[in-house]
Amino acid sequence: MSDVSLTVNGKRVSGSTEDRTLLVHFLREHLGLTGTHVGCDTSQCGACVVHVDGRAVKSCTMLAVQASGSSIVTIEGLADGAELHPVQAAFKEHHGLQCGFCTPGMIMAATDMIARHPQGLDEAIVRAELDGNICRCTGYHNIVKAILAASAAMSKGAKGKAKQAA
Amino acid sequence: MYSVNYHRASSVADAARLLKNGDAKLLSGGMTLIPAMKTRLAAPSDLVDVSRLKDLQGIKVSGKAVTIGAATTHYDVSTDEKLRKACPALAHMASLIGDPAVRYKGTIGGSIANNDPAADYPAALLALGATIVTNKREIAADKFFKGLFETALKDGEIVTAVSFTAPAKAAYQKFRNPASRYAIVGVFVTKGKDGVRAAVTGAGEDGVFRSKEIEAALAKNFDVAALGNLKVSAKGLMSDIHASADYRANLIAVMAKRAVAAANA
Incomplete structure (x- = not known):
């Protein structure tokens, strides 16, 4: 057992857990943050993507103790109260989901992708960057549309605010 | 995953000491080791995390001489401006590993110590005629990669950096x-x-x-x-x-x- 201290969505949390506990299970089962999903459990599908110290990583491939001391943002931490994050709003607007299982990971990967490309994105970049996020429903078209729209919206006006939330 | 004891090393010397625990293994990015542990293909008794050691991180470029710390991530190798000028081929290679989330975690030292027969870095370091630096010695890439998942590393030996002259x-x-x-x-x-x-x-x-x-x-x-x-x-x-x-x-x-x-x- 080890003590794990994290900042999750801006709040300090701590707990004691087995060393073998994966970060995704700590988030879901110890903290009740079930927005982060476990899809393939083999580091392929990206449904479990969260931000650890500002970087989008697969929380099924990291131990909770490894993350101790880090700052985590999950899908639950993106919206500002009732106002959706621009990437969430774009997924809603462009219908970037069907069953929704991959969506939390898609959105966390997308916010990271947009932050890494402040000059803007094109379709080829978005598709290449979605390499680690698998969706079995949509065929990706509307996901790509949503990310491009969010990228354009975020570089236009809401830059400061969006950055803060991401 | 079987039960395991996690240790966060405070220095390379501390990591070497912690490695003496049972059947301990070094943990860096964990992009291979953790999936292997989850499927119980690997079952170390102890994990020694070296990923946060500052001594093992970063890229130094001086003219044609390049040194990359063992715990430097694929993302950092692929985006380092100095390296992209000195040896764009290596930065490009790092950008082709796995996917973006994997590149944020996986490290050059972890990749070469694992020596997967389909990994990218072993080919790069062999073609660059690189030197692999450990906490004990320096090993030429020609002598480092021995076979499937096999390297010249001895028990308790830790890769600290790789260096090469940009071609x-x-x-x-x-x-x-x-x-x-x-x-x-x-x-x-x-x-x-x-x-x-x-x-x-x-x-x-x-x-x-x-x-x-x-x-x-x-x-x-x-x-x-x-x-x-x-x-x-x-x-x-x-x-x-x-x-x-x-x-x-x-x-x-x-x-x-x-x-x-x-x-x-």
């Missing part, structure tokens, strides 16, 4: 498995002051190797035309559900041509 020309081309993102065949070619080196990953039954056929063909003329009649033997190449040995032999020639074209571009 005049270099490029990497990879034909990747679309599901695993590992190389079915990857070829890294370099042309430096000591001549041409070409290393092949993804194909050899004993892991990464230098292709004498490609090196001989390019020795006099580092140009795609020199590879026009290149025939690569399928002897010693892997056959699996993804590709036969003959298919891989052909792919080696194709990837070598693309790599030389990219190096000369």
